Amino acid sequence: MKKIIKCVAAVGLCVLMLGSLYSCMSVTSKSDTSALPREPQQVVSENDSKKAEATFKSLMNNPNDGERSRAVANFLNRQRDFYFIAHGMLNEFDTELDRLITLQKQKVLTATDLEKFEQLSFQMRIAWEFSERNMHELLDIYELALYQANDTTAEYHRASGWIVDNIREWLKDGAKKGDSSATISLAQKLDDVNLEVRAAIQKTGKKVIRIPSYKNIYAVSAEALKTAHAQSLKFSQARKQTLVETFIGKEWLQHKKERDLEMAEELKNWSDSTRKPQALDTLYPDAGGPGHVTGNRFPENTWAITLDDGPHPTHTEGMFQVLNNAKMSGTFFWQTKNLKLYPNISAQAKSFGFNRASHSYTHANLPKLSQASLNHEINDAFDDFEKVVSAQPTLFRCPYGACGSMGSNIRQMIAARNALHIAWNVDTLDWQDKNPQSIFERTRKQIDIRKRGIILLHDIHPQSVVALKLITDYLRQQAYLVKPLPEIIGAVREKSFGSP
């Protein structure tokens, strides 16, 4: 019996260890304890309990309970203030976005506005991650204090009890001096911790000693929420420039500099004497930027419709009919596997004058593949495409849009086949939505914001055929131009571009 108990204990321990190890591997964790974000792409790890425990212990490393509780209170104050700053920046982003959308509607949006928007988007991303990180650190420390406060034998039971008792006042103080709306959201998150800890203690059969509820702070009327939001906006507008913003400002300058360096690198390539004459083009088969088409640089009011994943025995022909009736063109990105099954559909596309392009052999996730499999998905796909279509594809779209980064092996392989990689800037999300009307609404709004570009649909779903009809009707009503993708590419690079 003892052996069984030992085995079960060992198994449990293994599961816990491996579970946390896996969690650590699956998210980007951060090793330093500083409050400022170092890189924009770093994301807080919710499960980084060891880090929280270390911070908690260092805060409790004080001579008496009074100083211990003060140290934690100071730490919570600092995290709360950082959380408010991040919320303030998010508010600024929302306000600016509203302003730009108004300008866009009035058709007076300038390049300076767009530059400003890019900067704000950058700031917003950092603010969001920053806000998440600080909030989770705060919640982790609160959770540890809550456990200690509910365990009379715990080392820091007394100090933790004082901390928990003061949290409600601390929240009220935050709402009064800081951001009311952010305080409400914080109270709700703290209450989630309360519920979790209560359930965990009850599960062990132990008595719950001290678990507060902040429901009366966050479960308020819609009117109160509106007032809190208005107060938050005022708070955001009135607050002074902080160290955090100085930090983000520097990050933005670095980001801008790197962006310029990328452009300089491209310029360097353009002046390289080994380049072919096509180097003067703005778009040409290349593993970097010039080989990647998003549609954002298309002439205003010009659209290309693209349809992925087919040919499908019924829906692709439905797409042909809709496009043909609307007198509009389309480019079909097909899997070679399907193309070989339905060569007659390819012939039909040709007779309608639609373009055919490659979407790999079997729609595999390319970055996960070995070199041999990549050869099949790209090189064999091109070769077998040619056998059916009697021409090499000159346009390629990676399945799931996943091609790796600029200059990756996959992009090099596509460029080596003399093809451009085609992305999109309007996503209908038609694969996950069966309602043609809502697909259309989503697409219409993006079309009006973008004004130009590439629309992504799929020719393997029945709802997409119906949605395409609504989309083409709208494009016609609004007098947008729908042109063949190779023709638009030719116009952008001022040199014709062919595609079967």
Place this chain on the structure above:
Amino acid sequence: MDHRKIFLAFAIIFTFLYLPAQASWKLQELARGSNALLVEMDLLLAHKKTGCKLDAASVSQLSQNLRMLVDTRATELKDNKEQIVSLLKTCKKDCTCDTYEYALEKITESETFSTTTKLSAEQRQTCAKKLPPFCQSRLFKAIK
């Protein structure tokens, strides 16, 4: 065999048993995530406050990453499509029918399982509100 050896043996066994179990997602979890992403995009385009504060391009990228997981899960369930069919019985409650239909279409190459459910953006939002915030979920982090 001493305790350290027992511990090591179990550690090795569970490395193989536990990790693959964690890597696989429940189709229902993915389907709920799909609904949440549609809500995110629709709120964003309606200029309303969104949960995850993403731009349209990011939602599109997350949608592609999610589709990758759905495709993988659907392929895993290829010989067990009854499991997906059974999910269709209750899918209207959490707006997940579309993803199950997508998975069935993918593995059976037919549309015989269509529930003809056509959800509005508002209905999707109602479903999403009943669930914990998607942006704080494990799935969101996995596809981000």
